[in-house]
Structures are given as C-alpha cells and as structure tokens.
Amino acid sequence: MVRVVGVKLYNAKIYEFDASDEEFKLGDRVLVETEKGRFLGKVAVEPREREKRSFLKSLRPVLRKATDEDVKQDEKNVQMQGEAFDFCLQKIRARGLSMKLVRVEFLFDRSKAIFYFTAEKRVDFRELVRDLASKYHTRIEMRQIGVRDEAKMVGGTGSCGRELCCSRFLNTFDLVSVRMAKEQNLALNPEKISGVCGRLICCLAFEHEIYSQLRKNLPKLGKRIKTKFGQGKVIRQNILAQTVTLQLEDGAEMILNASDL
Numbered sequence: 001m002v003r004v005v006g007v008k009l010y011n012a013k014i015y016e017f018d019a020s021d022e023e024f025k026l027g028d029r030v031l032v033e034t035e036k037g038r039f040l041g042k043v044a045v046e047p048r049e050r051e052k053r054s055f056l057k058s059l060r061p062v063l064r065k066a067t068d069e070d071v072k073q074d075e076k077n078v079q080m081q082g083e084a085f086d087f088c089l090q091k092i093r094a095r096g097l098s099m100k101l102v103r104v105e106f107l108f109d110r111s112k113a114i115f116y117f118t119a120e121k122r123v124d125f126r127e128l129v130r131d132l133a134s135k136y137h138t139r140i141e142m143r144q145i146g147v148r149d150e151a152k153m154v155g156g157t158g159s160c161g162r163e164l165c166c167s168r169f170l171n172t173f174d175l176v177s178v179r180m181a182k183e184q185n186l187a188l189n190p191e192k193i194s195g196v197c198g199r200l201i202c203c204l205a206f207e208h209e210i211y212s213q214l215r216k217n218l219p220k221l222g223k224r225i226k227t228k229f230g231q232g233k234v235i236r237q238n239i240l241a242q243t244v245t246l247q248l249e250d251g252a253e254m255i256l257n258a259s260d261l
Helices: 068-094 126-136 147-154 178-183 208-215
Strands: 002-008 014-018 029-033 038-050 062-065 100-106 112-118 139-144 224-227 230-238 243-248 253-257
Touching: 002 029, 014 029, 014 038, 029 068, 038 068, 068 100, 068 112, 068 126, 100 147, 112 126, 112 147, 126 139, 178 208
Parallel strands: 112 139
Antiparallel strands: 002 014, 002 038, 029 038, 029 062, 100 112, 224 230, 230 243, 243 253
C-alpha cells in the first residue's frame, strides 16, 4: 500500500503524488516534481491508501509544503506567463508564422519556458526561439499540440452544458469512431457528435462500454417477437431506458421494457 495525495496543478487537473508520511489538508499549497519539472499545486484530495499495483508507474513524491516565498514566486510566474504569451504573439505576427499560440508555462524555478502551439504544417520557429530566449534568458521549448490537446488546455463548455471532459478528468485521449455513435443510436450530425475541438466527442469512447453491455439485454433491430398483443418487429431501441419499440402486424406501435420481453 502507498499513501497518495491528489494535487491540482496548472491545468486544473488533479494528479496523484506519493504523500509518504506527511500530513496534508485540502487547500494546502505544495511543491511537486512532474515529468515537465517543478510546479506549485494545491491539495484537492487528502491523503489515502492505495495499492501499489494500481499504478502503471511509480508515483513522484510531494517535495514539500509551499512557503510564503514559494507562493509569491508562483504569482510572479503566472504574471510572467501572461506577458510572455503577449510578447510571443507579437513576434509570431511580426515574422508571419502560420501557428496559433495556445499556452505558455514557466517551470517553478523558471529554468524553462514551454510555448504550446497548433499549426497545420511544419513551422520554422528558430528565429522566434532566439527572440524568446533573448527576452527571458531561459531555455525555450516550442511544443506543437493537436486540436484536442488545445481544447484540454483552454477548457470550455460542451454541448451537454458541463465543463469539457478532457480538461476536467481525462488523462488520455482514446480512439473515437463514428461506429460508436451509431451503436449509441445518435444522429450522425457532425454538429451534434463533434466537440469544441472539431473532433468526435470523447464521451463516445468512455461511454461505449456501458452501451455495449446494455445493448446485450435488448433484441436486435428487425427481430420479430411474439407478445400477448400479437407478433411485432423491433423498429427502435432505447438503450439507456432499456426499452424497445415494436411494430405490430396491424401497423400499431408499442413500447415494451426489456424485462417484459
């Protein structure tokens, strides 16, 4: 078993870290080591026991609780990120580069600045990197991302009226196909099944398994079923409600629960 603590980082997502024997409360500011480097985060889930085998790789530890100086440093970093975004945007326009700047991140110690961007084609940003390095005197990393990653970083509201799944809890992007939409009885209208990123909505993938399980309880479309009202053919399914619509031989339609079939 290992004690883990959930820490909310720069992108509003919660990541798990090894809490060791330290005590943390909700809202505590902590300094953590990530794959990108060090960042200041906030405890969002108090320490709890988890089995080691539930993790694909070893957890990184929380380095320490943040001091007042750490918090001030982080506030300066956030301000600098906004300034760097505006400066980089000006240079992109001045140099006529075909790229869209999405986000700027400074590591906690400002040892590196990461500039995230999207672009349809390969971009020669060598001169841009020189401009940025000359301005901020730190290592510059230009990282090209996809439109789904952009939506995850920027955030927003989906057609369901809730916060985007990618920015709220999804850690990875699963393969999404139109077939999933068909199996969930959704209208194949691009505006209805596409997210703000322009790609198929992610919920098609992570809801697919439950739809597949529920579908097994229902007779297939076109199957003829004998009922006390006579024989009928399945013309529609409501997978979540677990009902089917039958068309009887006289043309009448009726809805039956799966449990009554």
